[in-house]
Amino acid sequence: MTVPLGILLGLIAAIFIAYPFFRSRAKSVSGDEALDEELEKRIRALRKGRSEAAEDVVDKVCPSCGARCDSRDKFCSECGASLST
């Protein structure tokens, strides 16, 4: 009982773990994987550039207390000062 059960459990786990390889092989036949890779590379490059500028783009700095606030905030979440200037 023990050995067949172990084999069965191991088999199910192995199929689940290996599934992405079969899926990516099927995709690569249609050229999707290469396209995915290329898109990922571009996204990575864009993201890198964006995060360097993120401080200026995403955040506002409160003129009163200096806290970083969301760009869409109208008032500072720390001190309540207006951020609309």
Added chain:
Amino acid sequence: MVDTGHIALILCFIAAVYTALASAWGARSGSHAFTASARNGLLVVAVLYTLAMAAMLYAFMSKDFSLRIVTEHASRDLPAVYAFSALYADKAGSVLFWGWLLSLFAAVLALQKYNSYKQITPCAISILAVILAFFLALVTIVVNVFEENPYPPVDGFGLNPLLQNVGMLIHPPLLYLGFAGFTVVFAFVMAALIVRRPGMEWIGGIRRWTLFAWCVLGIGNLVGMWWSYIELGWGGYWAWDPVENAGLMPWLLGTAFLHSVAMLRKRHYLHTWGLALIIVTFIFVLLSPFITHGGIESPLHGFYASNYPPYILGAIVVTLVGSVVLLYARHRDFGKEDKPLSPISREGAFLLTNVIFLVLVFLIITGVILPRIVEGLGGSEIALERDYFDWSCGPVMLFLVFFMGVCSTLRWRKASLKSIGWNLLYTLFPAVIIAIAVLISGIGNWYALAALVCGFPLFTIMREWLLGTRARRRATGGYYAGAFLRLIGSNRPRYGGFIVHIGIILITLGVIGSSFYGLEGMETLDIGEEMTVGKYELSYDALDMREGSSKVSAVASLSISRDGKLIDTVRPEYNYWFSWMEPFAEVAVRTTPAEDLFVSLSWTSFEPGDESATFRVLVNPLIVWMWVGGGFLLLGGLVAFWPDRKRQSGSEAGVT
């Protein structure tokens, strides 16, 4: 079922090793197939681990004495609800349980962050899989947790009666949840460093994980104190025992890290310092099982003759060297720091708070390891007594509580002296007035100090809430209550933190009251005799003997009077457990907001005709506020933890 669990655990170990390798390769090569396969591998680890845990719990509930672990920690009369306690009462069982929680957390992280942090998550999965493989090796290779008895006995030794308490059902799991949470945070931070993620915006991705780990660890420590208070019979809740300290130190470091996360998110300041703190926190998380498993001897509790300490020490050394080298190699990548304009700013206050937390941990760890170093150098056997910890850590802790009042009011970048002056006038001044009034009224010098130390941060919080609520109501109208709730909702991390601070203030009050103004009496009485402790008169009315299948209980009845007026009756117990062949006290506690009356039946002969009994009675002022403070800790943690839809959609998802 046992075989299934054992096989599942072995397969789990293999899957964890594969996941670590596949994920590392996937992160390095950028291969989708490998990272997706590794993610599936981690899910398989969680499922197989859960299967193994289910098999183990089934063995405990069905009292399967063919397993060594069940024989050593369970018996036929053990209630099923204590199957969990019995599991982590064992050396390997506790590691099994911790590893299981970690496997679940790792699976959650893999599912939660896989799409939002595509660079960091594969690497984090790899690190978590390595840690899981280490845990699994401890319970499969070093010690087989499913080890079978060649000759199964008819009954087991049973679970230590002290562990048969609801506190023990909650306390260790909460500690392990906290440890597992900090492990996830550590793995995520290390992964971000390895993949050289520029900037620090990813730190927002682990804020809630940090908060969760910190909150459950804090509550876990408090529940442990409560268990110690009501179960061990000595009337105290903290003995500065190495095992207790092992749970406290990661929490203190986690608190420092939590403040650093706020600084990193709000001000992009002190990157290296903040990340170094999570490394230290994780090292102390690993130090906890090292101490608990006898790496440093504990006079009160812990596991004995464990094989694990050398392996855990090895893991600590590898982690420390690896993470420090990594942090040093990457510390130039963090980019420009947004330095404050003045040290008198919230950044300055947070940094000082962090330093004080580190000093506190240094004092505690010195007290824990110094005796071992002295012994190792050939010196005589010493133990640093409670006085060392009380008089070195106590003042530092009091200063930390007082300083909470300063931190909350200072502005980022630079605080103006004018605003500080106004704040102090409305917060410190009334606290000083109350402290002087308490001093003059003769209530007690320590209570006067408590009024100052606790009053200042409490008034600061009240003022911040009052000003904020008033401003909100002016802007939006409506009721004050609605404006207050909207204020809390506008910045949950900040105002959740305030609620936590109130919890800490209440805990401080409880500690000061019970430490400096407790009363104690111990007397042997015959039926009809009385004893007096403080304002209470206790009259010993009766002693009942009750015999059960596992123990014989002596239950005493005592009438409590105050100023000649009967106010209550308490029934402490003294139980002789057959399997342990020794007695354990079951205390009776009468709780009021002002003080607890703690009654322990410390001795009776169990001889027919002899009803004399020894009672230990304590009056512990304000102690209930410690447990109420725990409630505030939990509430504040929940408020800060609650997801903020606007920020999640705008900031976290947008950046990643």
